Amino acid sequence: MPETLNLTCIVCPRGCRLTVVKDGDAVSVSGHACPRGEAYGRQEAVCPLRSLTTTVRADGGARPRLAVRSSADLPLSRLLDAMAALDGVVVRAPVRAGDVVARDILGLGVDMLATDNLEEARHE
Amino acid sequence: MSVGLQSMETDVVVLGAGPAGLAAAVSARSAGARVLLVEREDRVGGILKQCVHDGFGLEKFRERLTGPEYALREADAFRASGASLLTEAYVTSATRSGDSSFLLDCVSPRGVAQVRARALVMATGCRERTDRQVFIHGDRPAGIFTAGLAQYMVNVQGLLPGRRAVILGSGDIGLIMARRLTLEGVKVEGVYEIKSEPSGLARNVRQCLEDFGIPLYLSTTVTSVRGRRRVEGVTVAAVDGRSRPIPGTERELACDTLILSVGLIPENELAVSLGVPLDGATRGPRVDQNMHTLADGVFACGNAVHVNDLADYVSESGRVAGGAAAAWALGGPQARDLTPLRAGPGFLYAVPQFVDVLSGERGSVFFRSNATVAAGARVSLGAMKDDDRRELAAKTYPVLRPPELERLVLPPELPSGADSYILDMERMDGGGNDA
Numbered sequence: 276m277p278e279t280l281n282l283t284c285i286v287c288p289r290g291c292r293l294t295v296v297k298d299g300d301a302v303s304v305s306g307h308a309c310p311r312g313e314a315y316g317r318q319e320a321v322c323p324l325r326s327l328t329t330t331v332r333a334d335g336g337a338r339p340r341l342a343v344r345s346s347a348d349l350p351l352s353r354l355l356d357a358m359a360a361l362d363g364v365v366v367r368a369p370v371r372a373g374d375v376v377a378r379d380i381l382g383l384g385v386d387m388l389a390t391d392n393l394e395e396a397r398h399e
Numbered sequence: 400m401s402v403g404l405q406s407m408e409t410d411v412v413v414l415g416a417g418p419a420g421l422a423a424a425v426s427a428r429s430a431g432a433r434v435l436l437v438e439r440e441d442r443v444g445g446i447l448k449q450c451v452h453d454g455f456g457l458e459k460f461r462e463r464l465t466g467p468e469y470a471l472r473e474a475d476a477f478r479a480s481g482a483s484l485l486t487e488a489y490v491t492s493a494t495r496s497g498d499s500s501f502l503l504d505c506v507s508p509r510g511v512a513q514v515r516a517r518a519l520v521m522a523t524g525c526r527e528r529t530d531r532q533v534f535i536h537g538d539r540p541a542g543i544f545t546a547g548l549a550q551y552m553v554n555v556q557g558l559l560p561g562r563r564a565v566i567l568g569s570g571d572i573g574l575i576m577a578r579r580l581t582l583e584g585v586k587v588e589g590v591y592e593i594k595s596e597p598s599g600l601a602r603n604v605r606q607c608l609e610d611f612g613i614p615l616y617l618s619t620t621v622t623s624v625r626g627r628r629r630v631e632g633v634t635v636a637a638v639d640g641r642s643r644p645i646p647g648t649e650r651e652l653a654c655d656t657l658i659l660s661v662g663l664i665p666e667n668e669l670a671v672s673l674g675v676p677l678d679g680a681t682r683g684p685r686v687d688q689n690m691h692t693l694a695d696g697v698f699a700c701g702n703a704v705h706v707n708d709l710a711d712y713v714s715e716s717g718r719v720a721g722g723a724a725a726a727w728a729l730g731g732p733q734a735r736d737l738t739p740l741r742a743g744p745g746f747l748y749a750v751p752q753f754v755d756v757l758s759g760e761r762g763s764v765f766f767r768s769n770a771t772v773a774a775g776a777r778v779s780l781g782a783m784k785d786d787d788r789r790e791l792a793a794k795t796y797p798v799l800r801p802p803e804l805e806r807l808v809l810p811p812e813l814p815s816g817a818d819s820y821i822l823d824m825e826r827m828d829g830g831g832n833d834a
Contacts, residue, residue: 283605287457288709288803290601308797325610328452328465329582330554340557342451342467351610358582372471390451391467 282319284312295320324348327357328390331376336368336393343376346386356381368395405512409435409483410728412503412516413721414490414669417445418710419701420522421473422717423724424482427520430725434482435514437505439489443477444470445524446547447710449554452575454602458711469710485512493519493669499732501673501696517728518696520720521670521684525663525702533567533661537623542630546572546660553579561656565633566590567621571599571708571802573660578607580658587613588652591635593620593642596771598660598802600708620644621657630655663706673697680748681705687737687753688762688809690720695732698724705750705765708804712765719762733757738817742766745776745824747801754813754820761809766822768799774828775799778807782817789814799824 277298284291284307293306293316304316318324326348330340349357357380364377370393377387411427413420416438424436442448447455450466457463460472477484488507496502496515503514527545544552544560550572552558564585566573569592577587590608595618597604608615616635622644623634632653636644665683667675675692678685683704684692690700700720701713727733736757742749749766764780779793792810799805807822 283601285602285606288454288600288602290605290803292601323610325606326453326463327582329579330451330557332557338555340555342465342554344451344453344465344468354582358584372468390465391448392471 280320282316284315286311286315323351325351325354327354327387329358329361331361331364331366331387333366333368333370333393335395336370337396338393341366341370341376341389341393342391343387344390345380346388347384349380349383349385353381353383361387366393368393405510406515407435407512408515409433410516411435411518411520411721411724412437412490412501412514413520413522415445415522415524415701415703416440416443416477416484416486417522417524417701418447418469418473418713419524419703419717419720420445420520421477422714423520423522423698423700423721425473425476425480426718426721427725427728428480428482428721430722430729432725432728434480434721434725435516436477436482436484437488437490438484438486441486443474443484443486449547449551450575451554452579455710458709459714466710473714490669493673495673499696518698518724519673520717520724521667521675521692521697521699521703522701522717522720523666523669523703525665525706527572528659528662528664530659533659535621535624537634538626539624540626540629540631542626542655543624543657543659546570546576546658549576549658550579553583559583559585560658561585561630561654563588563654564656564658565621565635565652565654566658566660568592568660568662569597569599569604569615570660570662571603573658574599574603574607576658576660577613578611581611581613585656587611588654589614589616591616591619591621593618593638596801598662600802601800622649624657630657633657663702665703665705667699667703670694670697670699670703675699678748678752681750685752686750687735687755687758688719688751689723689755689758689760690716690751691723691727691735691755693737693753695735696727698727705748708802712804712806719760723760736815738819740764740780740820741822743821743823745769745772745826746822749822756813756815756817761811761813763806763808764822765804765806767801767804768824769801771801772799772824772826774826774830776827777825778805779823779825780807780809781821781823782814783819783821784817788821791820795827
């Protein structure tokens with residue numbers, strides 16, 4: 276019995292309305308305007324993946340939080356688990372954008388990377 | 400520290416170091432002008448610094464960047480340009496001095512400086528509408544935040560605004576904050592939108608609400624806030640076609656936080672003080688294709704002109720404004736021949752509102768439809784001469800939605816002698832526009 280999903284593509288701001296038909300192992304996508312949209316539709320039918328962007332605690336920096344992102348997309352169903360795993364992470368300033376702040380989150384092979392620079396706090 | 404009156408002279412002063420101002424400064428500098436960028440915060444990047452989510456830069460960099468990453472790239476380009484920067488500084492007044500320069504009073508921890516400049520670029524961004532600008536009855540306890548303030552608290556200060564939140568308005572920042580608060584463990588009861596369609600981008604409804612099972616209630620608004628010291632709950636009600644609450648549909652929701660994402664208004668206090676006329680629809684200055692306002696020598700870009708949905712477009716308008724401001728400052732005042740560009744029926748607005756036919760720069764027309772056109776539409780620009788319409792450019796759009804800014808690229812040569820230019824919409828389903 277084919278299963279039909281109606282999705283909004285999130286790859287770019289265009290927001291194409293996709294129709295994904297899943298029939299056993301066969302997945303077909305329509306409504307996309309580019310190959311990235313088709314790939315997104317296929318992936319949604321199997322296991323939705325999302326990037327994770329958040330902040331972690333920072334000590335000794337000019338600001339108390341550091342913005343971070345996942346180095347690759349994570350399963351949508353694991354985002355809240357990943358947030359919990361990041362609760363205890365504390366970075367020490369200085370940090371440069373691109374620095375790894377946490378390795379291999381939840382054993383998924385994805386690191387968390389700084390997305391901003393954080394200078395040391397100035398003591399006057 | 401000694402605090403005294405200093406004086407400075409430069410060619411172009413850019414106000415605001417968000418993506419619009421950074422791009423304007425880089426572009427003006429690379430055109431050979433001396434540039435001073437004035438920023439009220441202690442670091443450049445503007446609101447991008449607190450937008451830790453990704454999705455920026457797909458047009459400009461062909462990459463999915465977070466806000467801080469986009470800001471860092473623009474900041475690097477700015478540093479490399481050799482333009483000057485004044486941080487923690489605020490221009491309190493601007494006046495014209497003769498025909499070809501401006502005098503600015505600029506206050507910073509280093510004192511008061513009087514800056515003389517030949518051209519100004521307003522890159523002052525926009526401000527959020529607050530609870531005082533929407534109609535909500537009841538109390539005003541602690542716990543009511545604009546979405547951008549909540550974003551600053553969570554992402555920059557590391558503070559949670561509350562534990563149980565209701566979001567009024569479905570603008571993009573509200574949708575982004577629904578997800579952000581959920582990730583941080585706040586229970587988001589739902590997003591309530593007075594209009595019959597979401598105000599934010601469709602992809603944000605998907606990835607910020609549907610991904611997390613956060614309900615979106617359309618044609619519904621918050622009518623009243625309850626609470627003594629802190630918000631204890633709100634009343635929501637369905638609204639009719641004229642946005643009036645329908646009696647009998649009220650529901651009480653328990654929450655300690657109300658987040659408002661109810662619109663953004665271009666910030667133009669200083670521009671208005673210089674006599675820059677604003678557009679009633681965009682609430683920003685009316686500009687020509689060079690982002691030149693109707694006040695000679697005053698340019699504007701980014702969200703100060705109209706609220707953009709992509710930082711990429713903001714950067715682009717900054718680049719145009721900066722280059723044109725440098726040309727004006729270095730070449731001296733030049734004659735302008737402004738022909739109005741009007742949006743026909745079916746549009747919320749179109750920018751630019753004028754075309755300077757004496758100028759070489761052509762650029763694009765950016766526009767929003769005033770209602771969703773699901774069947775798609777052909778949008779064309781015509782030159783009007785007497786009652787004749789000559790088509791100059793056209794593009795077919797598969798769908799038009801008010802939250803999504805669209806672009807029509809202008810042809811390299813525009814005929815002179817037109818009375819006006821007009822942007823028209825032809826719906827693919829043949830329907831008229833009833834809005």
